[in-house]
Amino acid sequence: MIETTQQELEKVILVGVCDNEGDDTEDSLAELAELVQTAGAQAVETIIQNREHVHPGTYVGSGKVEEIREAIARTGATSVICDDELSPAQISNLSDLLSVRILDRTLVILDIFAAHATSSEGKIQVELAQLRYRSSRLIGLGKSLSRQGGQMGNKGPGEKKLELDRRLIQARVAQLRRELKEVEQHRDITRAKRKKNAKPVAAIVGYTNAGKSTLLNHLTQAEVLEEDKLFATLDPTTRVLELSGKQELLLTDTVGFIRKLPHHLIEAFKSTLEEAKYADYIIHVVDASNPQREKHMQIVYQTLTELGVKDKPIITLFNKQDLRTDDEPLRDFRADYTLSISAKNEIGLDRVRDLLEQILRDNKVLFEGIIPFSQGSLLQQIRKQGELLSEEYVAEGVSVKAYVPQDVLGRLLAALEKNKTES
C-alpha cells in the first residue's frame, strides 16, 4: 500500500472517438479515467476525436495520431488507452507510430478484475477472459510485452503464459473451461439447496460503485469489502436478512455493471452475473448523486435483459441521498417499488426492511387452523417457510395463525383434509 503511494504513478493518455452528436464520449472517458485510477495509473491527458467511425487502421486519424505523439512528449506518458476495444491491427499500427504501450478499455477492466478476484471461480473467470482477449491479439501485443513490470495491462496471467503460442493458450482455455464447469456445478447444487429451503432470494444489482456492498453490509452484518473503487466486488456473497415475524430473505451482492462491459467478461462471468436470473426479486441500487444516474440505470436494465433476467419484481433504491446536489425527481419507470436511501448513513433502511417484509407477505396467504399433534412436521414447515403470528396449544393440537407461501398452504390443507377423513 505504502509502496504504491511512494511510487510514481504510471502516466497514461486517454483517447476516445465521438461518433455522433449527443454521444456520451466525454462521460465514457471520465469513467475511463476512474477505471485507470482504480487500476493504479494516472490519466494525464484526454484526447477526443470527432469522426463518423473509428479509423480501421489506427483508431483515430493521422492528424490526431500526431496530437497524441505531442502529448506523449509533453507529459512523459508511457501508455495510450483507447476507450473502445481495439483490433490487433490497430494495436500494432499505433504502437509502431507512437512507440508506447497501446491499451484499451477492455484491458483496463480486465486488469481491475484480475486484481480484485479472490475466489477460485473469480480467478478462473478472469484468466479465461484475459486469455480469450489476448489470444486474438498476440501479434499486436508482442512489442509491449517485452517491456513490463507491474504495469497496467500485465496483471493476471504472467508473462510466461502470454508467450505461449496460440495452441497452448487454447489448451489452457479448455482446461479453465473444465474447471469453471466444476465450480458452476457446485454453484448449481448450492442454488438447488437454497431452493429446497424455499427461502426467497433477492439479488442486489446495479452500476459499479452504486453502494451495493454497503447496502448488504448495513442490512446484514456481511462485512463485504466496500470501497470507492470500481469493481470492488467480483464474487457474489449471500447473507440472510432476518425480518420481523421470522421471515427471512437471502440477499446476494453481485458484480457491478458498467457501460461497454467487455463481452469477454460477460461470457466468462456469466454464471456470476446470472445470480440475478435465479433470484425471486431484484434490488436495484442506484447512485442517485451521480449526474449520470439515468444512463447507469439504462445500462443496468440493458445488461439484465442481455442476461435473460425478466418478469421479476424490481425494487429500486436511490442511494447516496446524502450526497445529492440536485432536486430533480428520482424516477424509475421499470421498478415496481422505489425508495430513497443512504446505505452508508443507514437512512431509510427501516423503510427498506418494511417494504421487503410487505412484499414477502404479499406473496403469502393467511392460514388459520388447528394442526393435530400427529402432524408436527407441518408446524415445522410453517416455522421454516412461513411467518408464524400466533400458536396456542389446545386439546386437539396447535391452533395456528400464520402467513404461509401458497404451496405450503396447499400441502397444509391437503394434510388436514386427509387427517379429517382418517379420524
Ligand SMILES: Nc1nc2c(ncn2[C@@H]2O[C@H](COP(=O)(O)OP(=O)(O)OP(=O)(O)O)[C@@H](O)[C@H]2O)c(=O)[nH]1
Ligand atoms: N456518501 C455516501 N457514500 C456511500 C453511500 N453508500 C455507499 N457509499 C460509498 O460508495 C462507495 C462504493 O460503495 P460499494 O458498496 O463498494 O459499492 P458497490 O456497488 O458494491 O461497488 P462495486 O462492488 O465496485 O460494484 C464506498 O466508498 C461507499 O462508502 C451513501 O449512502 N452515501
Ligand SMILES: [Mg+2]
Ligand atoms: Mg461491491
